[in-house]
Amino acid sequence: MYEGFLPTTKREMDELGIEQFDYIYVSGDAYVDHPSFGAAIITRLVESLGFTVGFIAQPNWHSDKDFRRFGAPKYAFLVSSGNIDSMVAHYTSAKKKRSDDAYTAGGKAGKRPDRAVIVYCRKLRECYGDVPIVIGGLEASLRRFAHYDYWDDTVRPSILVDSGADLLMYGMGEHQTEELCTRLAAGESIHDIHDIRGTCYLTEPINTPLGAAQCPSFEQVSTNKVEYAKATKIQYDWQDEVYGKTIIQRHGKMMLVQNPPAFSLTTEELDHVYALPYTRMVHPSYEALGGVPGIEEVRFSVTHNRGCFGYCNFCSIALHQGRRVTVRSEESVLAEAERITKMPDFKGYIHDVGGPTANFRHPSCDKQLSKGLCMGKKCLAPTPCPALKADHTEYLALLRKIRRIKGVKRVFIRSGIRYDYLMQDKNDEFMKELIKYHVSGQLKVAPEHCSAVVLDKMGKPHIEAYKAFQKRFYEITKGMGKEQYLVPYLMSSHPGSTINEAIDLSVFLKENHMRPEQVQDFYPTPGTISTCMFYTELDPYTMEKVYVPKTPQEKAMQRALLQYFLPKNKEIVLAALKRAKRLDLIGAGPKCLVNDDSAHRNANNRASGRAPSHRGNDSRRGGRRDSSLMKKRKK
Numbered sequence: 001m002y003e004g005f006l007p008t009t010k011r012e013m014d015e016l017g018i019e020q021f022d023y024i025y026v027s028g029d030a031y032v033d034h035p036s037f038g039a040a041i042i043t044r045l046v047e048s049l050g051f052t053v054g055f056i057a058q059p060n061w062h063s064d065k066d067f068r069r070f071g072a073p074k075y076a077f078l079v080s081s082g083n084i085d086s087m088v089a090h091y092t093s094a095k096k097k098r099s100d101d102a103y104t105a106g107g108k109a110g111k112r113p114d115r116a117v118i119v120y121c122r123k124l125r126e127c128y129g130d131v132p133i134v135i136g137g138l139e140a141s142l143r144r145f146a147h148y149d150y151w152d153d154t155v156r157p158s159i160l161v162d163s164g165a166d167l168l169m170y171g172m173g174e175h176q177t178e179e180l181c182t183r184l185a186a187g188e189s190i191h192d193i194h195d196i197r198g199t200c201y202l203t204e205p206i207n208t209p210l211g212a213a214q215c216p217s218f219e220q221v222s223t224n225k226v227e228y229a230k231a232t233k234i235q236y237d238w239q240d241e242v243y244g245k246t247i248i249q250r251h252g253k254m255m256l257v258q259n260p261p262a263f264s265l266t267t268e269e270l271d272h273v274y275a276l277p278y279t280r281m282v283h284p285s286y287e288a289l290g291g292v293p294g295i296e297e298v299r300f301s302v303t304h305n306r307g308c309f310g311y312c313n314f315c316s317i318a319l320h321q322g323r324r325v326t327v328r329s330e331e332s333v334l335a336e337a338e339r340i341t342k343m344p345d346f347k348g349y350i351h352d353v354g355g356p357t358a359n360f361r362h363p364s365c366d367k368q369l370s371k372g373l374c375m376g377k378k379c380l381a382p383t384p385c386p387a388l389k390a391d392h393t394e395y396l397a398l399l400r401k402i403r404r405i406k407g408v409k410r411v412f413i414r415s416g417i418r419y420d421y422l423m424q425d426k427n428d429e430f431m432k433e434l435i436k437y438h439v440s441g442q443l444k445v446a447p448e449h450c451s452a453v454v455l456d457k458m459g460k461p462h463i464e465a466y467k468a469f470q471k472r473f474y475e476i477t478k479g480m481g482k483e484q485y486l487v488p489y490l491m492s493s494h495p496g497s498t499i500n501e502a503i504d505l506s507v508f509l510k511e512n513h514m515r516p517e518q519v520q521d522f523y524p525t526p527g528t529i530s531t532c533m534f535y536t537e538l539d540p541y542t543m544e545k546v547y548v549p550k551t552p553q554e555k556a557m558q559r560a561l562l563q564y565f566l567p568k569n570k571e572i573v574l575a576a577l578k579r580a581k582r583l584d585l586i587g588a589g590p591k592c593l594v595n596d597d598s599a600h601r602n603a604n605n606r607a608s609g610r611a612p613s614h615r616g617n618d619s620r621r622g623g624r625r626d627s628s629l630m631k632k633r634k635k
Contacts, residue, residue: 004033004277005031005033005283005284006025006031006033006043006053006055007021007053007054008054008055008056008057008283008285009069010069010070013054013070018052018054020071020073020074021052021053021054021070021074022052022053022073022074022075023046023051023052023053023074023076023077023078023181024053024054024055024070024073024077024078025039025042025043025053025054025055025056025079025080026056026067026077026078026079026080026120026124027039027055027056027057027058027080027081027082028058028080028081028082028086028089028103028112028116028117028120029057029058029082029083029103029104029112029292029294030057030058030103030104030105030111030282030292031055031057031282031285031286032103032282032292032294032295033278033279033280033282033283034278034279034281034295034299035273035278035280036295036298036301036303037083037294038080038083038136038137038138038173039055039080039082039083039137041173041174041273042078042080042136042173042174042177043078044276044277044278045177045178045273045276046078046177046181047276048276049178049181049182051181051185054069054073057283058104058111058112059120059123061113061119061123064123064126064127067120068127072128073131075132075181075184075185076131076132076133076134076166076180076184077124077132077133078177079117079120079124079134079136079140079163079165080117080136080137080139081112081116081117081137081138081139081140082103082112082116082137082139083103083137083294084103084138084139085138085139085142085143085525085526086114086115086116086117087115087149087151088525089103089112090114091151093520093521093522093523094521094552094555095150097109100293102292102293103292103293104292105282105286105289105291105292106289106290106291107290107292107293108289114151115162116139117135117137117139117140117143117159117165118159118162121133121135121163121165122163122164125164132166132167132190133163133164133165133166133167134165134169134180134190135160135163135168135169136168136170136173136177137173138316138320139159139526140159140163140165140168140169140170141171141527142316142319142527142528143156143158143159143526143527144158144159144160144168144170144527145158145215145231145235145247145249145256146158146215146218146222146231146249147527148524148526148532148534149526150524150525150534154222155218155221155222155228155535157218157251158200158202158218158249158251158256160200160201160202160256161251161256166190166191166201167180167190167193167199167200168199168200168201169199170198170199170200170258170261170320171198171261171262171321172262172265172306172320172321173262174262174265175197175198175262175263175265176197176198176199176262179196180196180199195259196259196262197259197262198260198261198262199258199259200256200259201256201257202254202255202256202257203254203255204253204254204255205250205253205255208248208257209248209257211245211246212245212246212248212257213234213237213245213246213247214234214247214248214249215230215231215234215235215248215249216228216230216231216249217249217251218249218250218251218252219250225535226536226538226543228532228535228536229532229536229538229539229540230540231249232529232532232540233376236318236319236376236529236540237375238260239318239319240261240322240323240372240375241260241262241263241264241324242368242370242371242373243371243372243375244260244372245260246259261322264306264322264324264326265306267327268329270306270326270327270328271332274303274336275332275335280299280339280340280343281295282295297352297414298351298352299343300340300343300346300349300350300351301351301352301353301354301415302333302336302340302350302354302402303328303355304327304328304333304353304354304355304361304395305326305327305328305354305355305356305357305360305361306321306322306325306326306356307321307322307323307324307326307360308321308325308355308356308357308360309324309325309360309363309364309373309378309379309380310356310357310360310378310418310421311378311379311380311381312458313457313458313459313529313530313533314458314459314494314522314528314529314531315528316526316528317356319527319528324363324368324373325360325361325362325363325364327362330397330398330401333353333398333402334402334405337353337402337405337408338405341405341406341407341408346407347409348407348408348409348410349408349409349410349411349412350402350408350410350411350412351412351414352412352415353398353399353402353411353413354413354414354415354416355415357415357416357418357421358395358413358414358416358417359392359395359421359422359430360418360421361391361394361398362389362394363389364379364385364387365385365387365388365389376541380418380420380421380461381420381455381456381460382452382455382456382461383462384420384421384424388421388424390422390424390425390426391425392425392429392430393427395430396430396433399411399433399437399438400433410438410440411437412438412440413439414444416444416445416446417443417445419445419465419466419469420465420469423465423469423472428472428476431473431476435473435476435477436480436482439484441483441484441485442485442486442487443473443485443486443487444486444487444488444489445466445469445486445487445488445489446460446488446489447460447466447489447490448460448489448490448491448494449490449491449494449497449501449505450463450508451463451497451501451504451505453496453497453501454494454496454501456496457495457496457533457539457546458494458496458530459529470486470512473486487517488516490505490509490516490519490520490562491521491522492519492521492522492555492558492561492562493521493549493554493555493558493559494522495522495533495534495537495546495548496547497549498547498549499549499554499558499561499576499579499580500580502557502558502561503576503577503580503582503585505562506561506564506585506593507585507593510564510591515563515565516562516563519559519562519563521559522534529541533546533548534548556572557572557573557575557576558576560572560573564593564594573593573594574586574594574596577593
């Protein structure tokens with residue numbers, strides 16, 4: 001047996017003298033025993049409760065063999081697609097098949113099925129009949145209600161319906177897992193356990209609990225976009241651990257019931273979870289295949305917080321982790337950093353001390369602890385709430401102590417800084433030390449766009465917040481004699497963005513001498529507010545119409561505009577500017593984005609008496625040219 005890892009083979013099970021596992025975890029990811037992987041946290045927690053756990057990673061779904069490896073568990077199968085949704089793992093925002101998978105040995109694609117949770121559950125049902133099945137993780141969590149599925153371009157029912165599982169755990173899962181394990185061991189039937197916070201179940205409508213917030217039914221939201229938008233608002237409005245309600249949604253003859261969210265883990269509980277005996281390694285069976293790429297960014301990283309009150313509309317964190325920020329104790333974080341320094345391949349660099357947002361170390365205000373976070377409002381956008389408490393004192397003290405640990409050369413922050421929150425802190429001390437000690441040449445930040453129209457639909461602050469931060473960042477950097485740069489994350493084709501907004505962003509980039517190396521197309525992932533806008537073309541909070549770029553041509557134009565300076569994008573940028581009648585941005589002037597060489601060539605031809613070239617109008621050659629361009633867009 002591999003020292004320290006959970007059993008993954010029948011041979012290891014026999015060597016341990018285990019006749020039947022209490023729980024068997026089935027994962028769409030390769031087996032990585034690191035607390036950045038949800039499967040590792042849940043299985044270690046179950047083990048810490050005194051139960052035996054077998055681990056089946058990336059089973060071959062084309063046969064029964066892997067699913068029958070251990071036989072049936074005593075209590076339940078626990079099923080997850082892995083760290084991310086399996087469809088996101090497999091396909092780009094252009095719906096093209098990815099050639100790699102960061103959560104598979106050797107980075108090899110194709111080791112898990114599309115819609116992994118559904119496929120695994122159905123296979124387990126074929127093999128084991130009515131043995132209890134519990135689903136969790138990101139894929140299950142964000143598909144718990146009827147949801148728009150970008151890849152099918154249709155509304156699918158709750159994943160509980162499609163999978164045939166008995167119970168769904170949404171959110172981070174520790175409280176739900178502990179209560180479920182305890183109650184199953186006490187002899188309760190999974191079919192009677194309908195009151196655990198942070199879980200969903202299906203029941204006959206006659207058993208629907210009273211006082212619930214009711215969403216329009218699956219049948220309604222799948223045929224009526226207004227009803228879908230209404231359902232999204234209800235799901236988000238009551239997703240608070242303090243005042244959150246039970247939410248129900250009818251699916252045919254059954255009622256989907258979502259219990260209120262689980263309570264966030266306390267500092268003591270988080271400390272316990274992160275102190276469990278993780279090996280922090282990829283399972284040794286993958287060594288010959290090149291390891292698992294997904295661990296590289298987190299191998300020497302420390303998570304110090306959970307939750308995010310930033311609440312961006314395109315982000316899944318609010319519906320999964322929640323908006324309330326909770327943190328580990330200083331002692332717990334320092335202890336983990338000490339353990340990292342003892343790892344044999346540690347070179348002195350802590351890659352990250354962060355979480356969903358690195359510089360959140362306490363709730364945004366005191367009120368939310370007793371009354372919850374404000375329904376339908378954001379703490380930072382479009383402008384910071386007057387009640388916001390911006391204070392980096394505790395986080396700064398933590399970073400200073402990590403820097404002093406023997407063997408630590410540098411501590412980086414890579415998981416994202418909310419610059420708008422940082423700018424609300426009247427004390428410059430954190431920003432100065434961030435620049436001096438925790439940036440390696442480049443600091444990644446996420447303004448996402450410059451248009452107020454688009455930023456409002458994103459739930460982000462207006463660009464003035466970024467400009468203020470940018471100005472202060474370069475002032476401090478210059479004052480320290482350092483050469484460091486901001487690397488902005490930008491998003492194209494988000495709902496609300498017309499060609500004109502995309503052009504405005506290109507002009508902003510040129511004026512600020514910014515040339516982004518990477519641009520992210522908006523990706524309509526399950527469950528988010530932005531995905532609701534993409535599907536319905538409505539803002540669920542105002543019910544106003546929202547412009548949504550959907551055609552491959554327009555999305556390619558918006559993406560290319562953000563990298564207008566690349567030669568390969570020249571033709572499509574020209575087409576976009578002409579379509580928007582922004583001829584003022586075509587030419588050789590200092591404010592122009594691209595030059596139209598064909599216009600100059602034809603003008604010269606006319607001046608010399610030669611006939612202008614019409615190659616682009618030739619149906620055959622032009623057709624080939626267009627075809628070639630489309631191929632480039634699809635890549």
